[in-house]
Amino acid sequence: MILTITLIAGLLGGLSVSALDSGVARLPVLGYNTWNAYQCNIDQDLIITTATLMKSLGLQDVGYTHVNLDDCWAEKNRSAAGSLVPDTTRFSKGFSWLTGQLHSMGLKLTSVLQYSDSGWLTCAGYPGSFQNEAKDAKTYQDWGFDYLKYDNCAIPYDDIIKENTFGKYQRMAGAIADLAKSSGKPPIIFSLCEWGWSQVWIWGKQVGQSWRTTGDIGPNWESLANIINFNSFITTATDFSGRNDLDMLQLGNGGLTFDEAKSHFTAWALMKSPLLIGTNLSAITPDILGILKNTEVLAINQDPVEGTSISPFRWGVNPDWTSNSTHPAQYWSGPSQNGTVVMLLNTLDEPASMTFNLTESPWIRAGRQYSVRDLWAHTNNGTAIRNFTAENVPPHGVVALLLKDAGDEPAGTSPPCNGVVISQCTDKNGTFVGM
Template identity: 70%
Template sequence: MVGKYTRMANAIADLAKSSGKPPILFSLCQWGREQPWLWARRLGQSWRTTEDIGKFQYFAQSSLISNRNCVSSGPDWGALRSIINQNSFISWASDFYGHNDMDILEVGNGDLTFDEAKSHFTAWALMKSPLLISTDLSVATEQTLEILKNKEIIAINQDPVVGTGITPFRWGINPDWSNNFTHPAQYWSGESQNGTLFMLLNVLDEPADMFFNLTESPWIRAGRQYSVRDLWAHTDNGTAVRNFTAHQVPRHGVVALLMKDAGDEPAGLDPPCARLEWCMDQNGTRIDNINF
């Protein structure tokens, strides 16, 4: 596969050189079967990571379940959660120099509910997958257009300062770093030019409260409070101190947040930080090791 796509990449480079024009975008597709996230960035700009989006009928072979044992007939929630699960382990590979391609967007197609389509668009955008619309826009519903035209979500995907996407910091239903195509990672975070991103994905078949400590994200500083922007409601929702709860997230639904540093935590909180081992005095000493 590397040899095959090297020939294509060389042909593109030769054409650009002979014509004096910029090279075309090269999007590789061999469905992730040879781990292109490890080598494809030297040849092109994006690479498919999984099988095509489809309505998946799964067949278990002992404990091994793979998209290669499936029949595809149109997008549904099962397809989305499987692709999110598989990409959760390689989300680090997307940056300015190349992108995990999670396949074309199916917003407005198939059997997806409004909340499932929002989850689909949010995960693809915040994981920095290319956003390729497959919907017939001439008959698209207002709900479909509302999703596809979310400028705040698109701005994260197109961030000119931070190229990397979000990654999981907690799986939720399953032990961290465990493979489960029905219940992918639920708690995600990442950087942006304007603050720290959080994606909360409810993989359950019923509404659920979703709680996390801010410092579970590596991009959050202990001892600080953060303003909260809801990227779907397009509202500023006050300030979060130490933790956050999203109440009654719809089944298969999503919450997308942008949090910005809003200064020191309010005075008088005890203990002085949510996690003492991460709480440092100005001189670099851990707070819990100081003899007051």
């Protein structure tokens, strides 16, 4: 399994993947999804209440503008004309009314449908979209939806579908593209919920703007660590044309410590995953709200200049490139429009001090010093020369930094070489310098 993941990561970096240039969702979507907090217990009043809370809690002000209605919204049967029908009791005023209400609040009601589904039925047993792709895409657009979460349940028999998974999702992608051309409206954002079974991170951006890479998230550290570990090997799939989707934010649903919740949010944001809140907002605590509203971390997620994910530069307790679902990579970095982003993730069950040489990150230049901004403490922490140490990082806790070039390091800084390939450090005549 380790070899398989490593080969996938290596091959992906060299692939020329034809991305779908739809002109939508260049940046990760920020919003709310109903499933984790409510599952099928949804109705129009809950959606309006949630949207109102997003405004009053200040979430809309920091960028959370979508409200995703998940599974169980429909009647169990289509209309006589073959169209999808909202539940006539729980959504009695219809979706055109609901989307109109949210748009008037400055929000976007984004679909959902447990989405719909690429098979006969959704995962909760409501009508899927197989063989109804064009009709359903038009219906979503008429209702005012601009985002489709598309699941992978109730797959037709092989002698009916005669497709691989890519082809199954391409059916709806084609319907969305055709609808955009005929209507003159922007394409519906297409989010693939395929769970990574067919290596969707390799082909996903040919049909959609995001793709789930693993199964459903759980509200515990073990689930978070597993998702972080898996995605650490496929970070190069994420850019402005599409991104790995690490699943909903499970903050405030029990099972996570405060430090684990910070790690969860930081990893998702800096890996440029969509950020969809899955918490009951009426019961949210100030601590969790503060995590969700960290504008310095959100700014990295929404960076308009650098669309790539952070990636590991050192695995920490494991040998490099070793898969470990309980102790994923601990040292990460990536470029941003304002400097180099660094994430230090303590995967241990006890506090730890974490140290790295600056040039271990491929984005840091040798012979330079860097100012240090702590994205959680919101403080400027002086200048780092050659290395940086974060003291006493809590168990399963995180440190997020923004390092900015602050000029040449002081003259005479010793040793003359402090990079990661010290064995190859020489003076100009080829004499080995060493430490």
